[in-house]
Amino acid sequence: MTTGTTQDRAKQAAGRRAAAELCHDGMTLGLGSGTTAHFFVRALAERVADGLDVVGVPTSQATGDLARSLGVRLTDLEAVSELDLTIDGADELDAQGDMIKGGGACLLWEKIISRASRRTVIVSDASKLVTTLGQFPLPIEVLPFGWTSTARLVTDLLRDAGYDICAPVRRPGSCGPLVTDSGNYLLDVRLGAIQDAATLAAELNQIPGVVENGLFINMADAVVVGHADGTTTIREPGDISGQDTNA
Known part of the structure; x- marks a missing residue:
């Protein structure tokens, strides 16, 4: 089996x-x-x-x-x-x-x-x-307009918060980037372990271009x-x- x-x-x-x-x-x-x-x-x-x-x-x-x-x-x-x-x-x-x-x-x-x-x-x-969230890559839904700028701001926020990360990866689809049902892109970022999920969720959503993030608190x-x-x-x-x- x-x-x-x-x-x-x-x-x-x-x-x-x-x-x-x-x-x-x-x-x-x-x-x-x-x-x-x-x-x-x-x-x-x-x-x-x-x-x-x-x-x-x-x-x-x-x-x-x-x-x-x-x-x-x-x-x-x-x-x-x-x-x-x-x-x-x-x-x-x-x-x-x-x-x-x-x-x-x-x-x-x-x-x-x-x-x-x-x-x-x-x-x-x-x-x-x-026990601790973060092994699964955190999805962040972003507007297509200016998404590379949004990704840089996400990277800066996460590094300032103490996460040693690679740059977020735009999720691929079958033909080009994956597009959500709302017409947006998804950035995936590997954090390893999230120590304060509620604070991180709120801070991510303050970044211009971020529509929502995958932390459900x-x-x-x-x-x-x-x-x-x-x-x-x-x-x-x-x-x-x-x-x-x-x-």
């Missing part, structure tokens, strides 16, 4: 539990992006086919396409004032519930939709749980962790990297 197959089993278990236990009739749901969140969307679609009455707001065009293809009814933030719940994934998640997101290039929509929700629950396999209300044997646990911020308490 390959590692990938084992990880997919864990992701699917987390997505299925979130769909089974957290989604109820009448809810407006934020539908996350990435592989684990898409397992959730597929499980949600099964419940919709069985009669569950919900409406979703997708965090990316890809998630919207998937949900529509599976029969999940969609709306947008212009039509609803507040979402009941967002279910999304993470690239890294620490014990306090702070995250790095954006590996799938959807961080801006994901952050907007999470902030518009009463609750955000993360679905994850155990490999995403870390105080946004996870709980995490559903899937395991390779198909079991799951639900953990609260403050104990996300701790012992399993709910098999």
Whole structure:
């Protein structure tokens, strides 16, 4: 059995539990992006086919396409004032519930939709749980106009903050630079270990040309962790990297 197959089993278990236990009739749901969140969307679609009455707001065009293809009814933030719940994934998640997101290039929509929700629950396999954020490259979404100048300012800020880094790398796409659903570029930077994520997130967003960054601070209300044997646990911020308490 390959590692990938084992990880997919864990992701699917987390997505299925979130769909089974957290989604109820009448809810407006934020539908996350990435592989684990898409397992959730597929499980949600099964419940919709069985009669569950919900409406979703997708965090990316890809998630919207998937949900529509599976029969999940969609709306947008212009039509609803507040979402009941967002279910999304993470690239890294620490014990306090702070995250790095954006590996799938959807961080801006994901952050907007999470902030518009009463609750955000993360679905994850155990490999995403870390003691300190920063091993996963931090994505920073920037305007295409003047992006090289923005990248220099990002580099200066990070070096002044004590990070020994290489210059941010503009993420490539299939033909030229990757362009996000909002028409922007992504810069990826390897920090190694982030000591004060909240301060860094705020400072990055003060740079002209930075649209948003992939640090999600105080946004996870709980995490559903899937395991390779198909079991799951639900953990609260403050104990996300701790012992399993709910098999």
